Amino acid sequence: MNLEEIKKSAIEAIESATIKEALNEIKTHYLGRNGLLTGELKSLKEMTMEMRRDAGPKIQELYAEIEKKIEAKLQLFSGSSRKTDYTAPGKKFQYGHIHPLSQVMEDSAKIFRGLNFSVISGPELEAEYYNFDALNIPANHPAREMWDTFWIKGEGKNSKSNYLLRTHTSPVQVRYMEKNSAPFQIVVPGRVFRYEAVDMSHEVNFYQLEGLMVGENVTLANFKYVVEQFLKEFFATMDKKIEFRFRPSYFPFVEPGVEVDIKLKGKWLEIMGAGMVHRRVFEAVHYNPDEVQGFAFGVGVDRLAMIKYGVPDIRLFYSGDLRFLKQFKSS
């Protein structure tokens, strides 16, 4: 064995030692009276002066190094000094977990605040007027069939005192515009309700995020830019190069109406409905539709979360099952 080999085998032996006794054996094997390195030192005597001058310090250096390493490791095993055992598992901090839908809403709100949007809320128990009439969906219009509605028992005499559970976050558009003037840009996250059979992709209560931007010159092109920015940032951790598809669609409160799809990891997904705010909606809130224009959109929060976290069944979000919820990040 040459010096390099001795060094290598000694270090390996020290590192893999798990008890004190093993280290003592290693010490004897390399540094003891009949040890390998001791032998090397002894063999110096048989060398020429020149060779000795060259090899001597190297052997001594290695001798010192191995000795030091063994001492250091022995320290770890000396139980009496009560030193920290760093290899023990770290202590667990019992943080709670934030619901994935809350996370999606907070993350979305953060992205939109970065785009100069404010965050607004509205009531879940809503008047028929705000949920439908003011959004250009008159009573007995077949378009109402697009929203399966939970109606509230009561003696409402007109559409302002007739209650329902909001079927979308869009009524907040009307409520906001009644109290504020353009220009503005807002997003509205919140719970909505649909009267439908519950299955893997449908719940009777779920969450939406509404967006509304109104000003003198807010265009369809601006809409494309804003939703592209939002979706790119929202899905940035999953796919840095998502693609977009904009298709014509129909919602009575927008015109033109658009449906947005994204291609995420090679798969096309329907993601949101949108469009330019309809003239009738501006009229309902006493804006002059010839002076302002803007866009609105609605995106399913549950759907965003299902896509982002790969959750196959919407019902899991409302199950209260901590085995599911504890998988999501802590505060």
Place this chain on the structure above:
Amino acid sequence: MKFSYSLIKKLLPKAPASRRIMEKMNLHAFEVESVEGDTLEIKLPANRYSDASSHIGIAREVGAIFGLPFKSPVRSIINVPSGKRLVNVEVKEKQACLRYIARYFEIDKLPVTPDWMKKSLKSCGVQSINGVVDLMNYVMLEVGQPLHAFDADKLVGKIIVRKAKPEERITTLDGKDFILSRNDLVIADESRALAIAGIKGGKHAGVEKTTKKIVVEAASFDYVGIFKTSRFLKLQTDASLRFAHNLSPELAGLAMDRVTELLVKAGAKLKDSAESYPVKAKGTTVYFDLKKFEKLTGETIDMGKVKKYFEALGFGFDGKKVQVPAWRSDVFEFEDLAEELSRMVGFGGMKSIPPMVSIKPTFEDEDFLFSSKFRHLLSRMGFDEVLTSSFVGDELNKISDQSFFGADFRNVEVLNPIAEDRKCMRRGLTPLLASVIEQNSRFFNEAKIFEIGKVFAWQGKSAEEKLVLGLAVGGKKKSDSALLLKGAMDEILRSVGLTDFIFEEISGHLYIKIGNRAIGFLRDFENFGKAKGWTLAVGELDLSHIIEIAEEEFAYKPIPKYPAVMRDISLVVDGSVRIGDIVEEISLINEKLVADVDLVDEYWDEKFGSKQSLTFRVVFQADNHTLTDEEVNVEMERIVGMLKDKFQIEIR
């Protein structure tokens, strides 16, 4: 709605393959949901039935999208015989029936439906019945207008369009009985109702194999009436679906001419006709302004293209005015035109431009802001967030006997619940959170959860909702659930600057009050449901109110200059003595010197019997000098004396 590819191809011979149609229609018109064999399943928007719930409409769209010229197969028939008294029509409800055309034909024998027509009907999900009924359905598929044929020999007198009599009965073609009301419109003769107008034909006077004389009806109805009757009778048919979507009365004329041509070809003879059409539907004229289009969309387009697209859609355009045909009932103002142009250009190809706005400070409204704040605070305190259903049953809602809605409340109930145990809107979060803990008791030994959500109740005549924060702590043989929760609620309130609240025990429940108003409550449960051996505490805070009174302001207090002295008192006292009372009395002994009192140990052993052993830690501090041992000893003696006096304690 189902469409037949071969029928589209018949109307537009150059139509590309159905897959290509699907792809391009999705981007330029509406959603083609699937292509299976000859059938295209198309999701028509609610406003496009008048022009597009027909093969002519779809062929026109396909032509416009692919730049293929389309020509309608409908030829108008002139010299229609009339006034021969073979068929007479009286429309009594001209508001409800906008147009009624009847034509009388004689035929030797029923025509045989050709195979290609049977195939198209089948692709569209329509059953083949007989040569006449099939023709009616075929023309409906082509033009989009439902038609009906009567056996003229079975009609008594004239055809009358009227409201149904109270409780008037009718048996439909498929043998089902319906009881009508005065709101429903019927097609009748002088003896009975023949059809529920716009919805379904009656059994009587249907066309059979032996029929020799036929009256064909093409009518147009007010869509609201059809919608209401269809809902009232819970009877939706192909016809009612179409009529409820506001078909243009012009379609009736087109369909009648088309069916006349086909019947005559099949050997029938047109002998007479009658029509009621008091107000003729006209197309509209809409001004198109290119600058306005560019301002709305941010997209530039040249006039040549605009003209090309409008004409392909069947509109007339002279550079300024757009003549919209009557069957496009959805197009009547500028934005409608902008939508047509945008989709023809294609939204995908349009520009994406950052908005130019004056930036201003953004904000989060208080509900969102505070919810988010509490959510993060609680998760750091080890609570997991859950979201539960807004719907509960009566039983579960009763558990919310405490709520923030005062004494005079009623449950908010759903008119159309999905289940009996989901018929109320939750009045509090307590029962829901208790259930969540119960479910999780199978998998965990301990759970700490919270939910932030809306709760509902009627207060007098107004339906109210409140934002509530609910918390629950539970565990197997866990004795400190309620106190943990009390501490958490205390912390939450302090986190928004609230300090002037008190805890008050009322009939076994703990209330948190500011002045006289309860802003929170908490209660214990033992063995809730299946959570055997678990103790559980659930609390709620009235966030709507807390948000209103929260003190965001915060000012620093100087760090105390003089050191604090800590002393413990261990004592044995009767189990009925309330710990809170002892703490309070100690605090009051010298408000200047006693800075804090806390319970640091609590112990009970059989040998104590009905007594409990408690250790309190008292912190003394003065703001103007360092306390001496003697001073503290004096206070301690006073405390012990007071405790012996008031609570009969023994010092251990």
